[in-house]
Amino acid sequence: MLINADFSQRVSLLPEQQQWIASPQSGVERIMLDRIGAEKARATSLVRYAPHSHFPRHYHPGGEEILVLSGTFSADDTDYPAGWYLRNPPKSGHQPYSDEGAIIFVKLRQMRADEQRHVTIDTNDKSSWQVKDNREICPLFTDSSEQVMLQRLKANEPLFTAPISGGAEILVLEGELIEEHQVYKRRSWLRLPIDVAPLIKAGEQGATVYLKINHLSAIIGAEVAGV
The missing domain is CATH 2.60.120.10 (Jelly Rolls)
Known part of the structure; x- marks a missing residue:
């Protein structure tokens, strides 16, 4: 399948x-x-x-x-x-x-x-969160091939400010994300390929998202190599 x-x-x-x-x-x-x-x-x-x-x-x-x-x-x-x-x-x-x-x-x-x-x-625990570059982040896992976190975005704040070199996966947990005329409401799921720079921002009420980044390079590399 x-x-x-x-x-x-x-x-x-x-x-x-x-x-x-x-x-x-x-x-x-x-x-x-x-x-x-x-x-x-x-x-x-x-x-x-x-x-x-x-x-x-x-x-x-x-x-x-x-x-x-x-x-x-x-x-x-x-x-x-x-x-x-x-x-x-x-x-x-x-x-x-x-x-x-x-x-x-x-x-x-x-x-x-x-x-x-x-x-x-427990991502409900305030001690699990930190502020980095003026954004609230809950780190979940990091190694050489991926970073996993929750992020809280303020109203109209862009999710990305630079191209995503290793791809990204997003699950909207609260609020909504907006990309041009498309609205991604709670439980919308997105997977973005490597080296893209999408203009995605939080809605008027902000947003909380699950975010995994940099994990697709290894997958695509393995496909190219025929693994």
């Missing part, structure tokens, strides 16, 4: 374009944002757990990245309410479930093979 699998192309999905599809596990649905592979895939998705739904214990050979968007996501008897960021490295495993129901943003099989750190960050 290939969904938005050409990483040299720009792609965006507005909330009204997103469709929930049942997963093989009862009570769990997903919106496939990009995907390479069948059930065991390199994938970016929104996943919705109905109350009292679960997955059996399983392992992630290529790692798993999660941002809890609503409700409470749980794994191995630990609860993660909305706002928690989790990063489970390659070869780790867990048994996920939700008693009250939850929606999470999930990226599978997208980590370096040598990544070893487990990361858990």
Whole structure:
């Protein structure tokens, strides 16, 4: 299965374009944002757990990245309410479930093979945030191949001030982004290819976004090399 699998192309999905599809596990649905592979895939998705739904214990050979968007996501008897960021490295495993129901943003099989750190960050905690270049940023993860963060933009503030050399991925968490006549409301998802300089700014109420940058160079390089 290939969904938005050409990483040299720009792609965006507005909330009204997103469709929930049942997963093989009862009570769990997903919106496939990009995907390479069948059930065991390199994938970016929104996943919705109905109350009292679960997955059996399983392992992630290529790692798993999660941002809890609503409700409470749980794994191995630990609860993660909305706002928690989790990063489970390659070869780790867990048994996920939700008693009250939850929606999470999930990226599978997208980590370096040598990544070893487990990361858990409560982005609701003020101490998780810092001010850099007059912008509020919540750093989530950084290595040589990617940077992951949340950013809070003021009204009409541009998201980027220079070309994105290694590409970018954006999920609108609060407020809205505007690009010319296009409005990206809450839960809009965008993936921008390398070396573009989009004129995207926050709306009148500002915006909070999940942002991953510089990760597409390695993917496109591997495709060119035939890996």
